[in-house]
């Protein structure tokens with residue numbers, strides 16, 4: 243270990259240090275990877291039933307400690323309590339789901355050309371998978387990567403965000419109790435620890451910002467190892483004139499501002515087709531009605547942003563929007579409370595080319611953009627470099643079906659918020675939002691294993 247440390251602090255009370263850990267230097271990272279590689283051999287060659295049992299035991303233990311994990315998440319990353327409890331429950335679900343997938347078929351057979359041989363394609367684990375994760379889903383993201391990696395026979399080394407090391411350490415402790423020694427471990431640190439991990443593992447799964455994801459993907463490709471990177475979004479909700487106005491406004495407000503907009507699936511652009519005024523007023527009312535404040539309070543929807551830098555970034559984006567001709571329907575200022583709070587901010591009057599309508603801010607700020615018709619709405623929606631998730635609010639099913647093929651997006655929701663992830667369905671985006679195969683659901687096996695094609699012929703054939 244190096245003598246440096248990394249610490250996480252509570253966003254609602256930045257004087258509170260939540261966790262301090264030594265930074266893992268290159269040799270510590272490589273020791274963790276070596277230990278995982280040693281343990282992974284027996285893990286992969288042993289019974290799949292063992293893997294099912296271990297992941298089920300992890301799910302049981304997480305369920306038994308859900309309150310403790312949720313409280314820690316509230317303190318460490320400022321996630322509103324209701325969402326934190328939901329994330330822990332989702333973590334339990336992810337572990338149970340992949341525990342069962344360990345028993346799914348692991349290959350296919352094909353008719354052999356000679357009629358006598360056995361020709362098959364079987365999936366094998368890579369060895370050790372490096373996971374590099376952001377802070378915003380400090381339990382669900384490490385788990386939706388680690389659970390399939392482990393279920394299919396890999397060892398895992400996790401490099402969590404420095405802002406979420408407390409949650410990662412608790413997860414590490416929990417998994418240590420149910421897995422073979424060294425099979426799963428975490429290394430703390432920032433970019434250097436992440437780079438060291440990419441340099442020593444057999445595959446990398448990354449979630450985070452576009453710039454870092456691209457660097458990670460380039461480094462991994464340079465080593466010829468499989469990589470997947472899930473990155474940012476500039477997600478749009480298209481509101482058609484026939485939409486249920488109040489229901490759409492409530493849904494969009496929560497998707498834009500919930501957890502202070504710090505979800506890759508948050509709504510950042512609200513594209514209103516036709517006369518924008520009635521919907522825009524309903525949306526502004528819905529945003530004003532959201533509970534803002536202490537994330538520990540049960541009725542809080544919008545808590546703090548993660549750091550002072552993040553708060554500055556949101557306020558700078560608001561100021562730039564003002565200079566670009568935008569006006570504020572709500573917010574535009576820092577919150578009054580101690581901690582990194584920003585008022586939920588809804589901006590109107592911007593061109594789709596304005597920076598706020600093009601780049602991810604990752605805070606409680608969204609812009610309303612009018613569109614003459616559906617064609618223009620599609621053009622605006624597709625006119626950014628991202629393509630993670632898009633939602634459409636309409637009662638016209640034919641229209642919705644037509645839009646499915648026209649929107650550049652990895653996920654499309656109709657009459658539902660852009661935010662929200664289903665761990666049993668493939669998850670990922672188009673364009674700059676993603677690199678590599680999809681995560682989660684049955685798609686996870688594609689990334690965490692590779693295919694070996696095997697021919698077995700009768701002796702003397």
Ligand code: NAD
Nearest residue numbers: 375376377402403432433436437450451454472473474506
């Ligand atoms: P980030 O890119 O700053 O950091 C992500 C991780 O990468 C952290 O663990 C960080 O320490 C590590 N890292 C930083 N530099 C590195 C380097 N050079 N090499 C290797 N690792 C390095 O992202 P963040 O601020 O933690 O998270 C917010 C971002 O994550 C947003 O852009 C958001 O959209 C995105 N996100 C995407 C998804 C998704 O599934 N698409 C989900 C959640 C968050």
